Amino acid sequence: MKLAFSEKQMLSGAQGNAVKKSMEILVALGEIFGAKRLIDVSSVQIAGVSYKNLGEAGLEFLAEMARDGRARVLTTLNPAGMDLENWRTLGFSEDFAKQQDLVIGAFKRMGVIATCTCTPYLVGNLPVFGQHIAWSESSAVAFANSVIGAKTNREGGPSALASALTGKTPEFGLHLDENRQAQVVVEVDCAINDVPDFGALGHVIGNMIGNKIPLIKGIKSASIEELKSFSASIATYGGTALYHIEGITPYKTRAPKEKVSVSKKEIDEAIVALTDPGDVDFVSIGCPHASLSEIEQVAKLLQGKKVRKEFWICTARPTKKIADSMGVAKTIEDAGAKFACDTCMAVSPLKGRFKCLATDSAKGCYYAKMMNGFKTKILPLKKLVEVALE
Numbered sequence: 001m002k003l004a005f006s007e008k009q010m011l012s013g014a015q016g017n018a019v020k021k022s023m024e025i026l027v028a029l030g031e032i033f034g035a036k037r038l039i040d041v042s043s044v045q046i047a048g049v050s051y052k053n054l055g056e057a058g059l060e061f062l063a064e065m066a067r068d069g070r071a072r073v074l075t076t077l078n079p080a081g082m083d084l085e086n087w088r089t090l091g092f093s094e095d096f097a098k099q100q101d102l103v104i105g106a107f108k109r110m111g112v113i114a115t116c117t118c119t120p121y122l123v124g125n126l127p128v129f130g131q132h133i134a135w136s137e138s139s140a141v142a143f144a145n146s147v148i149g150a151k152t153n154r155e156g157g158p159s160a161l162a163s164a165l166t167g168k169t170p171e172f173g174l175h176l177d178e179n180r181q182a183q184v185v186v187e188v189d190c191a192i193n194d195v196p197d198f199g200a201l202g203h204v205i206g207n208m209i210g211n212k213i214p215l216i217k218g219i220k221s222a223s224i225e226e227l228k229s230f231s232a233s234i235a236t237y238g239g240t241a242l243y244h245i246e247g248i249t250p251y252k253t254r255a256p257k258e259k260v261s262v263s264k265k266e267i268d269e270a271i272v273a274l275t276d277p278g279d280v281d282f283v284s285i286g287c288p289h290a291s292l293s294e295i296e297q298v299a300k301l302l303q304g305k306k307v308r309k310e311f312w313i314c315t316a317r318p319t320k321k322i323a324d325s326m327g328v329a330k331t332i333e334d335a336g337a338k339f340a341c342d343t344c345m346a347v348s349p350l351k352g353r354f355k356c357l358a359t360d361s362a363k364g365c366y367y368a369k370m371m372n373g374f375k376t377k378i379l380p381l382k383k384l385v386e387v388a389l390e
Contacts, residue, residue, distance in 0.1 A: 001030045001170070002037050010166055018069025018110075022162035029159055030170030039132055039171045043074040044164040045120045046112065047136030048157025050081035050347035051100040058157075059099065062106035065161065071111040072167040076125045078137045079289070079314075080104060080116045081349060084342045090312070096349060112164065116342035117316035119228060119289040121148065124318070129250060132175055134163035138241070139232035139288045139363065145242040147227050149250040151175050154241045174242055182244050182253040184209050188218035190264035196378050198226040199362030200270035202233025204262050211239035215253055217246045228288045232363035274365040276375035282354035283307075283388040285381065286314030287344050287364035292322055294381065299328035301385040302335035310354070311337040311388040314344040337388065346371065358387050 009015060011023040026038060048054055054062075081100050082092040104114050115123055118137045121144065127133050129149035135141050136155045144150045153173040155163065163169045173179055186209070192201050205214060222230070222245065234240045244253050285294060290313055298313060313332060315323075320341050323329035329339065340348075345357065346367035356375040357368045368374040379387065 001027060001035055003027070004038075007038055007168065016068040018065045018067065018165055021065065022069070022165040025159055025162040026166065026168055026170055030172065033170065033172040035170035035172040037171055038168040039175065040167055041073060041134045041163050041169050042131045043125050043127055043133045044071070044160050045076050045078065045125060045133075045135040045137060045140055046107070046157055046160040046164065047078040049077045049079065049103060049107070049116060050343075051096065051103050052081045052347060052349045054103060059103055059106070061158070062103060065165070066106040066109040069110045069165045071164045073164060074125060075112045075164040076115045076117070076120045076123075077107060077112060078116065079118055079343045079347050081347055082343050083340050084114070084116065086339075086341070090338060090340055091353065092349070110165065115316060115318060117289050118344065119291070119316060122289070122291055122319060123316045132169065134160050134169045136160040138235035139228065141241050142231035142235045142243065143228055145174055145180075146231065146244065146249050151180075180242060180251060180253070181213065182215035182256055183212040183258065184214050185255055185259040186214045186216045187259065187261040188216060189261055190267060192219060192267070194380050195226055195229045195360045196271065196362070196380055197267060198222065198230040199233040199360070199378065200267045200274070201262065202230045202235075203237045203270040203274070203362050204266045206234045206236065206238025206240060208260055208262075209238060209240075211241070213240065213242050213244070215244045215246065215255055219245050219248060222248055225291055225294055228291075229361065232288050232361065236363045236366050270362075271378060274362055274376060274378040276356065276377065278356040278375040280309060280356045280358040280377060280387050282310050282312075282356065282374070283358045283384050284312040284314060284340075284345050284364065285360055285384060286312070286340070287346055287359065287361040287367075289319070289344065290315040292319055295319070295323045295332070296326075296328050297381055298337070298385065299331040301382060302332055302337060305335050305389055307336040307388040308390060309388050312340040312345070313337060314340045317341040358384055360384060
């Protein structure tokens with residue numbers, strides 16, 4: 001791989017140990033995947049933030065990199081393992097909180113913005129069409145590539161951090177236009193109406209085509225909330241990092257010869273697969289993190305009422321602050337529901353605390369089952385609030 005003089009300096013250690021290690025990671029990746037050069041990135045989003053997933057080895061790596069590493073581009077974080085301010089209210093242990101704070105502290109010393117969210121595009125880390133970025137979170141990668149039209153591979157935590165500390169990434173994969181063309185046409189033969197439907201669609205398509213790039217036809221319209229749900233689901237169940245939806249997403253693509261179709265029967269079967277028998281004891285929205293619009297909807301549905309089950313609204317802290325200023329957060333909290341900022345059900349240590357989760361997220365169902373052993377039910381937002389009030 002051809003390196004510029006400044007890149008060779010970074011690799012030599014002339015700019016510090018963290019930069020040297022970062023360049024070693026990026027050069028190794030580039031050589032493995034046949035990249036000819038490194039390119040500049042405009043922003044980074046780093047996964048691998050929850051102490052639950054990192055453990056002591058991950059914390060030691062971050063502490064070492066933080067000795068002399070400093071972010072060179074806008075860099076934000078994926079959700080942590082707890083609400084960084086109100087962890088006691090949400091039932092997290094002091095021991096876990098101490099270790100999680102050490103993780104966040106290491107990132108902060110490197111100049112990383114501790115906005116812990118899987119929806120960075122909703123809180124200021126928003127690239128424009130065609131920009132090269134280095135993002136980690138699978139749903140955010142799919143959203144950025146597909147809906148925004150930025151260019152990123154799905155980075156691991158270490159490679160994303162390496163890009164943050166150098167401002168570089170190897171030019172391969174989805175950074176190259178020739179690799180962004182659709183590989184299969186997906187004809188959707190039924191109406192897709194709400195967030196759970198889009199999650200179910202991602203479940204069906206992901207299981208059907210794996211990590212191929214689809215050109216999806218038959219979707220009449222889609223909101224930001226529906227697209228973030230779909231991005232999360234198709235990435236979770238198929239590993240897809242880029243999709244095209246005819247008439248909705250910005251990239252133009254050739255229509256490939258391979259075709260598959262999705263029927264209402266398959267959508268209904270996906271909903272059934274995500275819905276288990278059992279009594280709900282935990283209700284949560286915000287996987288990916290809830291938007292301001294979703295928070296407003298919850299507030300309207302909870303106005304003057306009291307929840308009778310544990311009900312979390314997972315969101316980015318900047319979004320919560322706007323909800324505070326509008327008064328809608330108070331309406332939700334007065335009803336007994338709780339905000340879980342900086343975190344979500346997918347990365348929090350919740351095993352053993354609950355038995356059955358109700359959510360509107362197909363991705364949330366997957367991680368609730370896999371990571372925490374919960375039973376799950378997938379429901380529209382209005383139904384979720386009704387369950388929380390029962």
